[in-house]
Amino acid sequence: MDAQAQIIARLAGELAVRPDQVAAAVEMLDGGATVPFISRYRKEATGGLDDGQLRELEERLRYLRELEERRAAVLASIDEQGKLTAVLAAQVRNADTKQRLEDLYLPYKKKRRTKAQIAREAGLEPLAAALLADPTLDPESEAQNYLRAADGDTPAVEDAKAALDGAKQILMERFAEDAELVGRLRDRLWGEGELRARVIDGKQREGAKFSDYFEHDERLAKVPSHRALAMFRGRNEGVLALSLRLPGEDEAPVHPAEIAIAKHVDIHDAGRAADRWLREVVRWTWRVKLYTHLETELMGRLRERAELEAIGVFAANLKDLLLAAPAGPQATLAIDPGLRTGCKVAVVDATGQYLEQAVIYPHAPHKRWDESLATLARLADKHAVSLIAIGNGTASRETDKLAGELVKRLAAQDASRRLAKVMVSEAGASVYSASELAAREMPDLDVTIRGAVSIARRLQDPLAELVKIEPKSIGVGQYQHDVSQVQLSRSLETVIEDCVNAVGVDLNTASGALLSRVSGLNPGLAENIVARRNERGAFRNRRELLEVSRLGPRTFEQCAGFLRIMNGDNPLDASAVHPEAYPVVTRIAERGGRQLASLIGDSALLKSLKPADYVDDNFGVPTVTDILKELDKPGRDPRPEFKAAEFREGVETLKDLEPGMILEGSVTNVTHFGAFVDIGVHQDGLVHISALAEKFIDDPRQVVKAGDIVKVKVMAVDIERARIGLSMRLSDDPQAEEGAPARGARRQQGDGERRNKGARRGGADKRASGDGAGNGGMGALGEALLKARNKR
Numbered sequence: 001m002d003a004q005a006q007i008i009a010r011l012a013g014e015l016a017v018r019p020d021q022v023a024a025a026v027e028m029l030d031g032g033a034t035v036p037f038i039s040r041y042r043k044e045a046t047g048g049l050d051d052g053q054l055r056e057l058e059e060r061l062r063y064l065r066e067l068e069e070r071r072a073a074v075l076a077s078i079d080e081q082g083k084l085t086a087v088l089a090a091q092v093r094n095a096d097t098k099q100r101l102e103d104l105y106l107p108y109k110k111k112r113r114t115k116a117q118i119a120r121e122a123g124l125e126p127l128a129a130a131l132l133a134d135p136t137l138d139p140e141s142e143a144q145n146y147l148r149a150a151d152g153d154t155p156a157v158e159d160a161k162a163a164l165d166g167a168k169q170i171l172m173e174r175f176a177e178d179a180e181l182v183g184r185l186r187d188r189l190w191g192e193g194e195l196r197a198r199v200i201d202g203k204q205r206e207g208a209k210f211s212d213y214f215e216h217d218e219r220l221a222k223v224p225s226h227r228a229l230a231m232f233r234g235r236n237e238g239v240l241a242l243s244l245r246l247p248g249e250d251e252a253p254v255h256p257a258e259i260a261i262a263k264h265v266d267i268h269d270a271g272r273a274a275d276r277w278l279r280e281v282v283r284w285t286w287r288v289k290l291y292t293h294l295e296t297e298l299m300g301r302l303r304e305r306a307e308l309e310a311i312g313v314f315a316a317n318l319k320d321l322l323l324a325a326p327a328g329p330q331a332t333l334a335i336d337p338g339l340r341t342g343c344k345v346a347v348v349d350a351t352g353q354y355l356e357q358a359v360i361y362p363h364a365p366h367k368r369w370d371e372s373l374a375t376l377a378r379l380a381d382k383h384a385v386s387l388i389a390i391g392n393g394t395a396s397r398e399t400d401k402l403a404g405e406l407v408k409r410l411a412a413q414d415a416s417r418r419l420a421k422v423m424v425s426e427a428g429a430s431v432y433s434a435s436e437l438a439a440r441e442m443p444d445l446d447v448t449i450r451g452a453v454s455i456a457r458r459l460q461d462p463l464a465e466l467v468k469i470e471p472k473s474i475g476v477g478q479y480q481h482d483v484s485q486v487q488l489s490r491s492l493e494t495v496i497e498d499c500v501n502a503v504g505v506d507l508n509t510a511s512g513a514l515l516s517r518v519s520g521l522n523p524g525l526a527e528n529i530v531a532r533r534n535e536r537g538a539f540r541n542r543r544e545l546l547e548v549s550r551l552g553p554r555t556f557e558q559c560a561g562f563l564r565i566m567n568g569d570n571p572l573d574a575s576a577v578h579p580e581a582y583p584v585v586t587r588i589a590e591r592g593g594r595q596l597a598s599l600i601g602d603s604a605l606l607k608s609l610k611p612a613d614y615v616d617d618n619f620g621v622p623t624v625t626d627i628l629k630e631l632d633k634p635g636r637d638p639r640p641e642f643k644a645a646e647f648r649e650g651v652e653t654l655k656d657l658e659p660g661m662i663l664e665g666s667v668t669n670v671t672h673f674g675a676f677v678d679i680g681v682h683q684d685g686l687v688h689i690s691a692l693a694e695k696f697i698d699d700p701r702q703v704v705k706a707g708d709i710v711k712v713k714v715m716a717v718d719i720e721r722a723r724i725g726l727s728m729r730l731s732d733d734p735q736a737e738e739g740a741p742a743r744g745a746r747r748q749q750g751d752g753e754r755r756n757k758g759a760r761r762g763g764a765d766k767r768a769s770g771d772g773a774g775n776g777g778m779g780a781l782g783e784a785l786l787k788a789r790n791k792r
Helices: 003-015 019-031 035-041 051-080 087-096 097-110 117-119 125-133 140-147 160-176 179-192 208-213 225-236 256-264 277-320 367-381 397-415 431-433 437-439 447-460 463-466 485-503 523-536 542-545 553-562 579-591 604-607 621-632 740-745 751-758 779-791
Strands: 194-199 213-221 240-245 332-336 343-349 354-360 387-391 420-424 663-673 674-678 685-688 709-718 723-727
Touching: 003 019, 003 051, 035 051, 035 087, 035 485, 035 553, 051 087, 051 097, 051 485, 087 097, 087 125, 097 179, 117 125, 117 160, 140 160, 160 277, 179 256, 194 208, 194 225, 208 213, 208 751, 213 751, 225 277, 240 604, 256 437, 277 343, 277 463, 277 485, 277 663, 332 367, 332 397, 332 447, 343 367, 343 447, 343 740, 354 367, 354 420, 354 463, 354 604, 367 397, 387 397, 387 663, 397 420, 397 542, 420 447, 431 437, 431 447, 447 463, 463 485, 542 553, 553 579, 579 621, 604 621, 685 709
Parallel strands: 332 387, 387 420, 685 723
Antiparallel strands: 194 213, 194 240, 332 343, 343 354, 663 674, 663 709, 674 685, 709 723
16 A cells, blocks of 8 residues: 555544545645635535545645655665664554654664764673673673773773763663653653643742742643643743653652663662662663653643644634624724824725725813714714724723714714614734735825724624734734744634635625635735726626636636625626536526526525436535525525624723623633633623533533623622623622632733733734733633632
C-alpha cells in the first residue's frame, strides 16, 4: 500500500467514513476545490461529508502528509548511515505520530559531539556494556583496564573515575534515546504528572494579577486552556516558575521515574558490586537527560493543546458574530460617541452607501443637547432613517439617551413613524477606518466618519462589514496574542470562508472584501468583478461572470453557486442552485407542466415531489433534495431574525448597579469558564459557567453564543476593580451568597474581565482580544459563587 492509500485509509478510520468518500474529497481538495463547494455541491462524490468533517479531513491530511515527508527523510538518513535494519525500518514505517517518529530517529540524528561520543572515541563502550551486562563486576577494577590505549604508551583516560564517568555518559545517552522507554515515561508524566506553579521570590507585588497561581498544583492533563495560558504568561513575564512533578516524588526516597527507568533496562539492587554505580547512572539519566527534555516537551504539548482550545473558542465566537442577525436594508444613522471631540454622525442608505455626515456636541464640556437633537432630527427626516446605530464606546450610554429622546420626539410628531435605536459593538472599527481598504472605499471621508459608516453598515449586515476587519481586532478571542498566529489566522480564515458561503453574496452590491471570501475567488478576482460591474453595470446573469478578466470555467464552477443576482434574467440566479444543476430544475418544471418562475416558492408542489424521480447520471438524491429545498425558499438566509437588547434606563455606570437587578444584555464573548454580557454600563459582566443554567453544563456554548440577547441578574459589583458578577439563573439570591461574591469580585483578575475594558474604543482595539492575566477568566468571583451555591 503506497503512502497516499495509507493516508486515505487512516483518515477513513479517524472520521468513521468509507475510504472512497475520503479519496473523492482528497482528489477534489488537491484539484483546488474549496470545502464550501465540496460540501454543498459534491455530496454524491463524498457520500455527504459535511463542512465540519471536510475541515477536519483537510487539517489531518496536511498533518499526515507532513508525517510521510518526514518519515521518508528519516528512513533515508538512517539508511545513509548504514544502520537501517529491517526491524527499525518497520518501526519507522509504523510510527503513527511525529513524536513517535522523532523518538525512533533520535539515536541516529546528527548532533554535536557529545560526552558519550567522546567516551566512545576513547574506547570506553566495552566498559559500559560489560558493567550493564554483568553487575557482579567491580567498576573500579574493570575501569583499570581502560586507562591506557592499545599501544600502551598514551593514556586513554586519566584515571578510573574518568573511565567510569565516560561509561556512565554512554549508558545515559543509550537509555535517554530508547524510544520505548521515553514513550512510556512521557505517557506516565502526561497522565499522572502535576503542573506546579510558584511565585518567584520578590515578584509578589509586581505580579499580583497572577496571585491565584502563586502556589498552585494541578493535574497536567486536566489544566483548562485559560489557566494554562495564564500560567505560561506569568512565566514569560518573570513572575511564575513552572515545573512538572509526579505525585509523591518529594516524599519518595527514589524518584518514581528512576524506578521506571531501572525496571525498563533491567537494573535492580541485589547488593552486587556494580549495582550502586548503575543506580547512579539511572539517577543521572533521569535528572540530566530525560527530565528536562520531557518537561519541556510536555509543557509544549500543554501549550499547544491550550492554544488549540483558545483558537477554537475564538473561531466559534467569530462564527457567531459573523452570523449574527442583520437588521437588513434600511436607511441608517450611525453615531460614533465622544465627549470633548464630539459625536461623529454618518447616514447611509439601505444599501450601505454613504449619504451625509455631521458632528454634534451634546455632552460635556460643550452640552449642546438641543442643537444636537435638531441636527439628528433633520438628518433622520431628510433621509427617511429607520435605524439609529450607536457605537458602544466612550459616552455611549449618554448618546443612547440622546437617541432615545430623538425617537420620542419624532414619534410625537408622527405616530406612524417607526425609528429604532440599537447599540453596536465598535470593536475593530478604528482599525478598519484607518486601513487601506477603508481609504479606497471612502477616500473623501475623514477617518472618524469612516468609523461611523462602518458602525452603520455592521448593523445592516454584520457579515458584509466585519469581513473587512482583521479578525483578531474584533475582540472575541481569549489570549489571542499568546497563541500561534499562523494557526489562529488559518482557523479564522476558514471560519470567515464558511460563513460567507453559507449565507451567499449579492454579486451586484457586495464589496471586493466580501467577494474575495467567496469560494474560488481571491482579492484580485474580486477587484476584477467590481471593476467589470463599475464599467458595464450590474450583472444580469451568472454566465456574465465568465466575462470577468482571469475568471475561467474552473473558477466559475467554484464560485457561481454562492453568488446571487436579484431580479436578473434567470430567477434561479437568486438562489443557491448551482448553474450546472439548472437542467434538473428545468426537468422538474417540464414534468409538472409549469413555468420555471411559478415553480419557485410553491411549497405544496415541491414538498409533494420525490427527489428520486429526478436523479440522473450527474445528480443523485442528496443534490436533488437540496434543490427542492432551495426552490421552496430561494436564497434563504441561515441567520436568525434581528433583535436588539433593551438597556434599562437609569443604569448607565457601575455605580447604578445593585445586586438583585434583572437586566437585559447582549453576549459579547463566550469562553470555557462562562460568558460576558454587555448590560450597558461600559463594562461587561461575567456569567460564570455555574450560573448559566439550572442544570449542569460543561460547555457555555450549550446555552449561549456571541450576539445572543439574554436576561441576567446582578449578583455582585466591585466598583474599584470594575468587576460585575451576573447570573442567568434568575432565581439566584445575591443575599444567599453570604458575602462570597463581593469578596470574590474584589479578587477577580480574569483574562476575560480585562478583555472587556479593552473591547471598548479609544485605542483599545488591540486589547480587545481577551488578553489579560491572572486566572484566565475563571476568577475568584466565579469560584466564590460556585462554592456558595454548592453549600446551599
